[in-house]
Amino acid sequence: MNFITKKRNISNSINVFRFITQDFAKDTINPNEVEHHSNLKDIWWKSNGPLNALHSFNPLRISFIINGLLNMKKIETKNIGTRQSLKNIKILDVGCGGGVLTEALSRLDSNVTGIDPSKELISIAIDHSVILRNKNIKYLNESIEEHMKLNVEAYDAIVTSEVLEHISNKYSFLTSCVECLKPGGSLFITTPNRTFCSWLSVVKIGEQLNFIPKGTHQWEKFICPHELQSILEMNCQCDTIAINGLTYNPFTNRWCWTDSTDISYALHAVKGK
Amino acid sequence: MNMMPMKLSAVRLYSSLSSNKKYYDVIIAGGGMVGCAMASKLSQEPSMCGASILLLEGGLKKDYALDTKKNSPNRSYSNRVSAVSKSSVQLLQSVGAWQIIEDIKGCNAVKEMRIWNSGGGQSGGANNVLTFNNDNDLAYIVENDNILGALYKQIHDDPNITVHYDSRVNQCNLPETPSEMATVKVANAETTYETSLLIGSDGYGSKVRSAINDQQYVSWEYGQRAIVATLNIQSDEDDIYKGHVAWQKFAQLGPIALLPLDNQICSLVWTTSIEEAQRLINLNDNEFIQALNDVLSEEKELNKSSMLLADDVVRMVTTVLSKFSQSNNNNELHKVVKSVPPIITGVTENSRGSFPLGFGHACQYVGQRVALVGDAAHRIHPLAGQGVNLGFNDVIELSDQLNKSLLTGADIGDLNALLNYETAAQRRNVPIMLGVDGIQKLYGSSNNFIPPAIMTLIRNVGIAFCQSASSMKKALSDKASGLPV
Numbered sequence: 001m002n003f004i005t006k007k008r009n010i011s012n013s014i015n016v017f018r019f020i021t022q023d024f025a026k027d028t029i030n031p032n033e034v035e036h037h038s039n040l041k042d043i044w045w046k047s048n049g050p051l052n053a054l055h056s057f058n059p060l061r062i063s064f065i066i067n068g069l070l071n072m073k074k075i076e077t078k079n080i081g082t083r084q085s086l087k088n089i090k091i092l093d094v095g096c097g098g099g100v101l102t103e104a105l106s107r108l109d110s111n112v113t114g115i116d117p118s119k120e121l122i123s124i125a126i127d128h129s130v131i132l133r134n135k136n137i138k139y140l141n142e143s144i145e146e147h148m149k150l151n152v153e154a155y156d157a158i159v160t161s162e163v164l165e166h167i168s169n170k171y172s173f174l175t176s177c178v179e180c181l182k183p184g185g186s187l188f189i190t191t192p193n194r195t196f197c198s199w200l201s202v203v204k205i206g207e208q209l210n211f212i213p214k215g216t217h218q219w220e221k222f223i224c225p226h227e228l229q230s231i232l233e234m235n236c237q238c239d240t241i242a243i244n245g246l247t248y249n250p251f252t253n254r255w256c257w258t259d260s261t262d263i264s265y266a267l268h269a270v271k272g273k
Numbered sequence: 274m275n276m277m278p279m280k281l282s283a284v285r286l287y288s289s290l291s292s293n294k295k296y297y298d299v300i301i302a303g304g305g306m307v308g309c310a311m312a313s314k315l316s317q318e319p320s321m322c323g324a325s326i327l328l329l330e331g332g333l334k335k336d337y338a339l340d341t342k343k344n345s346p347n348r349s350y351s352n353r354v355s356a357v358s359k360s361s362v363q364l365l366q367s368v369g370a371w372q373i374i375e376d377i378k379g380c381n382a383v384k385e386m387r388i389w390n391s392g393g394g395q396s397g398g399a400n401n402v403l404t405f406n407n408d409n410d411l412a413y414i415v416e417n418d419n420i421l422g423a424l425y426k427q428i429h430d431d432p433n434i435t436v437h438y439d440s441r442v443n444q445c446n447l448p449e450t451p452s453e454m455a456t457v458k459v460a461n462a463e464t465t466y467e468t469s470l471l472i473g474s475d476g477y478g479s480k481v482r483s484a485i486n487d488q489q490y491v492s493w494e495y496g497q498r499a500i501v502a503t504l505n506i507q508s509d510e511d512d513i514y515k516g517h518v519a520w521q522k523f524a525q526l527g528p529i530a531l532l533p534l535d536n537q538i539c540s541l542v543w544t545t546s547i548e549e550a551q552r553l554i555n556l557n558d559n560e561f562i563q564a565l566n567d568v569l570s571e572e573k574e575l576n577k578s579s580m581l582l583a584d585d586v587v588r589m590v591t592t593v594l595s596k597f598s599q600s601n602n603n604n605e606l607h608k609v610v611k612s613v614p615p616i617i618t619g620v621t622e623n624s625r626g627s628f629p630l631g632f633g634h635a636c637q638y639v640g641q642r643v644a645l646v647g648d649a650a651h652r653i654h655p656l657a658g659q660g661v662n663l664g665f666n667d668v669i670e671l672s673d674q675l676n677k678s679l680l681t682g683a684d685i686g687d688l689n690a691l692l693n694y695e696t697a698a699q700r701r702n703v704p705i706m707l708g709v710d711g712i713q714k715l716y717g718s719s720n721n722f723i724p725p726a727i728m729t730l731i732r733n734v735g736i737a738f739c740q741s742a743s744s745m746k747k748a749l750s751d752k753a754s755g756l757p758v
């Protein structure tokens with residue numbers, strides 16, 4: 001039971017995030033926009049609020065990115081282990097939402113751009129980014145398909161974290177991402193798996209017990225690591241460098257790496273030269 | 274491309290960022306031993322490279338005269354000293370302060386600790402002597418001024434740290450959400466300081482602590498005062514640890530500690546009732562020495578039956594407990610020593626002072642863009658000498674958590690990092706605090722409703738418990754590396 005509770009909570013947190021993004025992507029003409037906007041702003045940037053799981057996810061996903069870039073010898077030696085570890089690295093954060101990950105990337109001195117199709121979320125992200133003081137950060141309200149048109153082979157790294165599970169056309173999404181990547185550049189993805197466990201905990205238990213609004217989940221959209229890997233390798237000329245399993249403990253609000261990818265995973269792939 | 278127009282709130286935030294508020298990445302309120310160590314340590318973290326730190330100290334700038342202390346033949350000691358543990362020494366080493374202290378020979382190693390109490394009576398006091406032997410030094414006795422002097426020297430040499438003296442923080446505004454900064458104002462000045470992280474190290478009456486939302490501060494006074502003084506002693510010439518023995522006597526009214534500064538001089542911390550403290554402070558030097566020697570050699574008169582009872586219980590408890598403690602720790606020698614307390618021969622002029630004693634625990638060590646370290650977060654009875662060591666451990670923990678989180682791109686005031694600090698620090702501090710409070714209640718009590726024989730009995734049992742329970746012993750000596758003070 002504990003096992004299930006744990007998973008339910010993971011999905012729960014992930015799906016609060018998902019619920020918000022979806023809601024606002026669809027529902028752009030909202031009469032109460034201003035009010036909603038300020039509410040949302042509080043939710044996004046409250047590290048003890050409902051999106052806490054997203055905030056506490058940062059240390060792991062950032063280390064995953066740093067280690068991946070370190071392996072590919074992209075980090076300058078003098079910057080290793082400092083707060084400038086991503087200096088001179090051009091990164092695109094696809095589906096940046098309110099900018100939780102984007103800001104962290106920017107604080108490590110990367111040259112980062114966040115894009116998101118939701119106008120509201122980008123505006124939250126821009127609002128919040130004033131806190132950064134003199135950092136290189138840029139937000140654009142557009143989809144990856146739009147962004148790709150003017151930014152072919154423009155980035156050293158592309159990050160898309162907790163986004164892929166919302167995307168219907170994964171093929172177009174992923175090829176557009178890879179298109180923006182320089183040859184030899186790195187693609188970092190984190191997303192929940194599509195397994196019996198996640199179906200049971202998210203769709204059945206989570207929704208039946210009203211932890212998550214009914215109908216929020218399109219579990220079919222979740223993607224398994226091997227499916228993702230084959231799209232990347234067959235259609236995008238990428239090599240998979242690593243796939244690591246992730247779990248979340250809602251009681252301590254901590255994420256950690258595990259051997260099993262059953263719940264959620266992080267993937268690092270590199271574009272062929 | 275579709276850049277969103279700036280929202281009102283952002284405009285407001287911008288204007289506050291560019292206004293005449295002065296911004297620092299970190300502001301530390303209170304430049305005592307803990308606050309200074311915090312500033313130095315934080316500034317050295319690789320992730321803090323280039324960050325700005327402001328230290329606001331309420332007091333005036335002091336000259337610690339470190340240079341003149343060196344090599345002076347007749348050195349004088351201040352009456353405030355600390356017993357610093359191994360981990361505190363490591364912290365001071367890491368910021369370069371310990372080397373300065375060693376240079377002026379400002380530290381004295383304690384190699385043995387002897388504890389006895391007043392009810393030992395005819396049983397020879399044997400059961401009541403608790404000897405800790407440790408090849409490694411247990412702790413060092415250092416004058417507070419030497420620690421402060423060394424730390425301030427390092428801080429003044431550090432380009433990242435700005436110090437403002439005579440700057441008492443009298444107003445702290447902590448934000449509701451991390452999107453805003455914390456602000457601080459100091460007495461008699463116009464400037465508002467703004468910061469990503471406010472660290473409160475402003476002692477037990479902390480202003481910063483009271484600014485934390487929903488703060489619950491659990492505190493009580495012990496109804497006791499500690500008398501400090503610098504003493505001349507005459508100890509056993511044959512003692513192999515001469516000059517390196519710390520003594521603690523659990524007297525009727527409270528514990529008395531003698532901390533060695535050198536072969537002839539030691540520092541006194543004498544806990545006693547408020548009335549008695551008042552009387553002792555007003556005595557002349559000779560009367561004071563007499564009173565102290567009396568208490569140190571005090572043997573309580575007990576009638577035969579209660580004496581026997583006490584002895585029996587001690588023996589029983591010792592036997593039972595030794596079954597549980599499979600002591601293979603070579604720091605602990607179950608040696609039974611007949612120990613002679615040192616004789617006080619003099620007291621340094623004007624070195625007598627007295628301090629109130631209390632217990633305090635902040636339920637929240639952290640909040641949005643705020644963290645507490647040292648006495649601001651916890652105040653304990655000086656009995657186990659853990660005060661400053663707990664504070665230094667806070668510094669190590671907080672600095673480490675901040676460094677880790679900054680290296681993964683977090684904001685300096687990131688609440689998750691602060692909460693990690695709180696969990697780790699409280700997990701370590703609270704058991705020690707409760708342990709010290711418990712011992713204090715056992716020994717330090719002057720409860721008149723309990724007949725003296727029973728009090729003595731409880732104390733004897735308590736000491737026998739200490740002697741056998743290796744966990745307690747560890748808490749008292751090795752792990753917490755503290756001295757009875």
Ligand SMILES: Cc1cc2nc3c(=O)[nH]c(=O)nc-3n(C[C@H](O)[C@H](O)[C@H](O)COP(=O)(O)OP(=O)(O)OC[C@H]3O[C@@H](n4cnc5c(N)ncnc54)[C@H](O)[C@@H]3O)c2cc1C
Pocket residue numbers: 302303304305306307308329330331332354355356357440441442443474475476477479480499501542628629646647648649655658659660661662663664758
């Ligand atoms: C009699 C006695 C003996 C002790 N013996 C030992 C011992 O042997 N070993 C040991 O480890 N501990 C001992 N302690 C405890 C130890 O002294 C304290 O734990 C330690 O000093 C705490 O350091 P701190 O920096 O947190 O606070 P403090 O030393 O109280 O420093 C607080 C600083 O903040 C400043 N300040 C206060 N308010 C403000 C404000 N609003 N704005 C700006 N600045 C402000 C003050 O001027 C001061 O400099 C003893 C305590 C007592 C009373």
